[in-house]
Amino acid sequence: MSELKWLERRALKVLQGGDMPLYLFTLAAEEIDLVADVARIGRDEAGRLIGYQRPEKQKHVKQIQEYLDSEDPLFPNGLILALPPEVRWKSSRGPSTSDGLAVSGTLEIPIAADVDGPRPAWIVDGQQRSLALARTKNRRLPVPVAGFVAPTLELQREQFLRVNTVQPLPTGLVTELLPEIARVPSARMATRQLPSALVDMLNQDSESPFQGIIRRASTASDDKKSTFVTDTSLIEAIRESIESPSGVLFPYRNIATGTTDTEGIRRALIAYWGAVHDVFHDAWARPATESRLMHGVGIRAMGRLMDRVMTHVRDDDPNARSAAEAELTLIVSHCAWTEGSWEALGLAWNDLQNTPRHISALSNFLVRTYLAERTQRQ
Template identity: 65%
Template sequence: MTDPHEPMLERRALRIEQNSHTPLYLFALAADEVGLVADVARISRDEAGKLIGYQRGERRNHVKQILDYLNSGEVVFPNGLILALPDTVRFRSSRGPATTDGLATAGTLEIPLPTNDSDPRPAWIVDGQQRSLALARTSNSKLAVPVAGFVASSLELQRDQFLRVNTVAPLPSNLVTELLPEVVSAPSPRLSQRKMPSALVDVLNRDPESPFFGLIKRASTDPDERRVAVVTDNSLVEAIKESLESPSGVLFPFRNIATGSTDTDGIRRILLVYWKAVRATFPDAWGRPATESRLMGGVGIRAMSRLMDRVMVHVDLSDAGAEKAARQEIMLIADHCCWTSGVWEELGLPWDEVQNVPKHIAAISNYLARVYVGARKERK
């Protein structure tokens, strides 16, 4: 039962039954009530490394543009907010024969409010973060704001809806990439293909045994940690995705397409062995910003990942000397690499003119493959 002493906000609303598990409510809030009812779930990680939240940071220019419009006088503001409501909300249907038309039911929505300013807000903003920030600052505080709210008691459901409602206006790719492993089903086949690679990148970033430990820049990376996070997660995600999906990729056999299962332990073993060997082969280029070392930029990550598909078929992972064997293979191309200085042979590209673009990624990848295959033939 509702506590009669609990502060409550009542609003006329329409209840739409799109499915039996998640009721959807359409109602309005005054601009100054939005901050009282809802908060923004900023993406970050807790002390245990668990992902919390899902929203990107404030875009100040965007907020200012909205605020300027809200304060301009007579405004029309049809772009509403989407809120994830707590399961403590209550809906009372109106009485009378005109209560419903078969699609929507009219009534009153009761939303519990925090007792004081320090208490958490009952709802989370799933879509309209920048608009909500502008609404909180506008002098037009009584402006009626259209709201669509769905009951979502779990963070997983909120994240799922957050990704789905933002597919028209694309979210930052690194934000989407990091959120994907946390949702049950990806909003599209394209995003579904990135779900497993993103989870593996998260492992590489958080595993103390990984050469990438703390070096991968993700949407949730703390500002202080960004100083040492020199690898963009999207480059690694694309690299792993390519190896997983290509029949010639060294990670491809670890997927059972028939059952949909993946040997993540085996994949982790390959990634750790190979990239540890890369780090040991190029110690002066490892861990530096991409402006100082192209190895840590997208072009280096993608090219060396493609080389992994050739190198690791010659390495016995069950052998205690697997990492040493991988390094011996990589040494075959080491003298031909120009990650921090020099000019790439045959390509005529100074090291600092190599960019993270498809043309250069393909050129460096093909060059390293030719050098590696030729060196192995000579060694035999």
């Protein structure tokens, strides 16, 4: 960093394990905006994920600000900051500077001399609070801060997921961040890490029928009109196939060695969903209000049908997509993705909802119909 000035604060240094200290200190409300910034989730021009924070909730921020502007606010809800490696720590002198749990001292944070310069720290938790603090009239309100040095974006993302487990983050935001970190905070999240990475691949691969039409947390507002599939439904469809012993994607994982044939999974997914695109072309890439194939219920049900269809198709076959297409033609006359009704289910085409009951009913119908038609063909 060049042309720096240093913000000095009395602080406590806490070692909770390992070699990553936690610093506890205080900033004035007006200083938050000088020290820390929000890493909004998005995609760069190359399609790489950047940031990790969800969009601003204006109503929530306004409510916090109104309280901060009141006469005697008590604001114990602090912020968690990812600090730059350049921070400097000086322990206080004397025998009473430590109680065995924390050490008192001085923390120095480098900030740009220019108020419009880059912020040295990133907000890991408390972005809505930080926005309200930056706008409050109570400019010198002391704000409790916990900071840790995070030299990498991966570490920031990992801590962001860990500290947001009490009040769950949006599922789409969590699943999109998971492939970007090495140490997943929980076993439940770990089951979605590989499926999320595969959905990311499907959204960017030029051979994928899903290219550019999957809506993720990072999808820009202007691009949402051209996205038709929510990532959560597709992630869950892939997760089921990978985790279930009866799933067609299950054999691609070697549980003994912990390895996964991701290229084989890629070929299978592109072959199958490419065939779905070809067979039901009129129902593809349309809003869910116009096509239940693009709806969560359609994606989940067709995902379960994949486990049956792709047992008859080799993913390494150059004609795998055509082979899958031949299998799917068996159910075409029984489907009502955009009009008519699902007579066997007693539902109009647009009455299907993304609920467990409708997902199970539609899945069961599609699998039964496919097996029955295949038996007759033989």
